Amino acid sequence: MSDLRLAIFDVDGTLVDSQAEIMAAMTLAFASEGLEMPARPAVLSIVGLSLAEAFARLVPQTETVQQGRLVGAYKDAFADLRTNDKELGPLFPGAREVLDTLRAQDHTLLAVATGKSRRGLDKVLERHGLTGFFHSEQVADHHPSKPHPSMINTALAETGVNPRAAVMIGDTTYDMDMARGAGVKTIGVSWGYHDANTLQPDCLIDSFDVLPQAIDEVIGIDA
Helix, strand or coil, X not given: CCCCEEEEECCECCCECCHHHHHHHHHHHHHHXXXXXXXXXXXXXXECEXXXXXXXXXXXXXXXXXXXXXXXXXXXXXXXXXXXXXXXXXXXXXXXXXXHHHHCCXXXXXXXXXXXXXXXXXXXXXHCCCCCCCCEEECHHHCCCCCCCHHHHHHHHHHCCCHHHEEEEECCXXXXXXXXXXXXXXXXXXXXXXXHHHCCCCEEECCHXXXXXXXXXXXXXXX
């Protein structure tokens, strides 16, 4: 399988613009505990982390038990929002077309490495007709939080692709650090939730339409 290459995608802020539903679910979660809602930049700064790690950073002064309740309230609110409002969380412009293009390439495999739960990712994939689209799907339920490289290491093991023939596409420093920890190349996207100037990827793109060429340049056409 040495001739195969792997494109690994983050979800929130990279494939899906979930900012509105993240903020709404956070508002409901904090209200359920009578806590003050953090500012938008603070909330968006933790997108990509596992929920336990995210709340530990957002409200470090609270006890672990309360942080656990916030995690549960957030998951419930997020699920309700996705069930009741089909307009939330659209794909970013051009995402579907590029995924279709990459999927049609015999030598390219696709994977997801996300801070979402299994339930959360399943809902996203179902909503956008992407169920069964990816050859490897790594979620927060089964791994340490980003930037630990466990998700990427597992995706590489599942697909049999050499790290030198893999690239992580993401919008946060957690994605970039996770990739570097796993020894794979990085492509940063400028439309996500972290300042693009902080990413320091191997390649930075401003629109989805240039991603296939960027992958070719970063890891080669024939990996």
